[in-house]
Amino acid sequence: MSLQIVGTIGAGLFGAIIGSFLNVVIYRLPRDLSIGNPRWSMCPSCGTRIRAYDNIPILGWLWLRGRCRACRAAISPMYPLVEGLTALSFITVWDALFVGQVHGAWASLQQDWPLLVAAWTLVAVLMSVSVMDIDAYMLDVRPLWLSMGVGALMLTLWFVSRGDDVMPRFFSTVTGDRSRGVSVGGLVPLPPSLCLVGAVMGVVWVLTEVVRKMVARPAMEDDPAVETQAPEAAAPEADTESKHEPRFRPVPVLLLALALVGLMAWVIADGMGWIESSDANGLGTIVRGVPVCVILMAAIVLSSLTHRPVDDEIIEEIEAERATARSMVLREFAGLLPAVIAGGALFAMMKANGQLGLPLDALPMVGNLSGAALHAAGGLCWAIAAIVGGAAVGWSVRIGGTLLFGKEAFGSGDIYILAAIGAGFGFWAAFFALFLGVLLALIGVVISLFGKTSRAIPFGPWLSLGALLYLWLAPDLLAYFQPAVATLWDMIIGRFP
Numbered sequence: 001m002s003l004q005i006v007g008t009i010g011a012g013l014f015g016a017i018i019g020s021f022l023n024v025v026i027y028r029l030p031r032d033l034s035i036g037n038p039r040w041s042m043c044p045s046c047g048t049r050i051r052a053y054d055n056i057p058i059l060g061w062l063w064l065r066g067r068c069r070a071c072r073a074a075i076s077p078m079y080p081l082v083e084g085l086t087a088l089s090f091i092t093v094w095d096a097l098f099v100g101q102v103h104g105a106w107a108s109l110q111q112d113w114p115l116l117v118a119a120w121t122l123v124a125v126l127m128s129v130s131v132m133d134i135d136a137y138m139l140d141v142r143p144l145w146l147s148m149g150v151g152a153l154m155l156t157l158w159f160v161s162r163g164d165d166v167m168p169r170f171f172s173t174v175t176g177d178r179s180r181g182v183s184v185g186g187l188v189p190l191p192p193s194l195c196l197v198g199a200v201m202g203v204v205w206v207l208t209e210v211v212r213k214m215v216a217r218p219a220m221e222d223d224p225a226v227e228t229q230a231p232e233a234a235a236p237e238a239d240t241e242s243k244h245e246p247r248f249r250p251v252p253v254l255l256l257a258l259a260l261v262g263l264m265a266w267v268i269a270d271g272m273g274w275i276e277s278s279d280a281n282g283l284g285t286i287v288r289g290v291p292v293c294v295i296l297m298a299a300i301v302l303s304s305l306t307h308r309p310v311d312d313e314i315i316e317e318i319e320a321e322r323a324t325a326r327s328m329v330l331r332e333f334a335g336l337l338p339a340v341i342a343g344g345a346l347f348a349m350m351k352a353n354g355q356l357g358l359p360l361d362a363l364p365m366v367g368n369l370s371g372a373a374l375h376a377a378g379g380l381c382w383a384i385a386a387i388v389g390g391a392a393v394g395w396s397v398r399i400g401g402t403l404l405f406g407k408e409a410f411g412s413g414d415i416y417i418l419a420a421i422g423a424g425f426g427f428w429a430a431f432f433a434l435f436l437g438v439l440l441a442l443i444g445v446v447i448s449l450f451g452k453t454s455r456a457i458p459f460g461p462w463l464s465l466g467a468l469l470y471l472w473l474a475p476d477l478l479a480y481f482q483p484a485v486a487t488l489w490d491m492i493i494g495r496f497p
Helices: 003-031 059-063 078-099 109-136 142-161 163-170 192-222 251-271 286-302 309-320 322-352 371-405 412-425 427-448 459-493
Strands: none
Touching (some): 078 286, 109 142, 142 163, 142 371, 251 286
């Protein structure tokens, strides 16, 4: 059987299984419960262990008619919807990289599987934190740290395995060379010197945080007035509906399952050459990414149609913190200063020595490396720089917006989302995800105005959707902006055309 068929069906099934696990993460993390204990799924109402044949993604919920087999309590349709949406996201990533090959016809699963692992990890984590953010205005950063770690590891492995192919394009002396194309596997070449600066900033920031926590912990332990509080658990009603709910409503789940099967068939038909994937406008398979993003956007908008008391509470908290918002971000900026100073000093040193435009093997700290060691160092530097760059975009908006408007302008959790996007899809993905997220959020707000009981949606889900949309739009966006970016970099390093 063709790899295209097996891969597409496998991506959907694997995504649904991961979505089932994400439901555990979404339920337990906000309640400060262990992910691995107990190791099995259980009914959130009566605590009964869910049998394996009842826990089949999507189908299990439909088979049980949305109720627990033991206590007959209604189980929220959120669970099969998360499973279905995760499966859709996994298929669209597989499609973009290896079937439609939006980023070029060079992709090989045998050599480029680390990119797939990094991307799947990212979209799974973004799904979990988005649902938590929508449900409770609470964003647990631990999954995002996991995504950053997996992304950095996978990209390093990828650079090592394909070093001779990608290193000249990622770390050449002429980063802005228009003849080299705009991306390799959806990842955009960055100047080697900026990768090194970003890596140093990331390391210094981690060391600063370690020292700060070591200093702060004894003070907290010695101060009896300081207490740590576990996140407040949501009421059971947030997870299961009343046992007396009159009707079983499977239509949204069935529609999502139908969309999932339809997308599988579309991707398989294209991969097997049964249909023509390109059109007169040159859009090609990018069209397939549109319905998936529309479905995800519809899910976000529909979640805003019910107003809850917690929506007013979060607005009141933001207003209450207005008086201290500016001082808060200034303290946060002070914590970033060591990393900013270290990166700025290294950048200034390399500029003074004329090293900004040199290849990776001619830069300080890595110039003596060669072979696999140089490839590993290059991949790790690139990954850390992408994480730092994504976080820098978020910090700039948070600090600048808060100082300008006098209230919190960007959530700290959203900064971690941008950093994770950088680890999975590259720095430019985080950059464009912010602007695409703003555009999508504005469209969502306009649509939600038609709902009489609509509520504001946190920005995290829109950032996540912007990142997935970027995966499909990257070639066009990068081709449009690359000349301006390359010219700007030429001016910075003093190399004028």
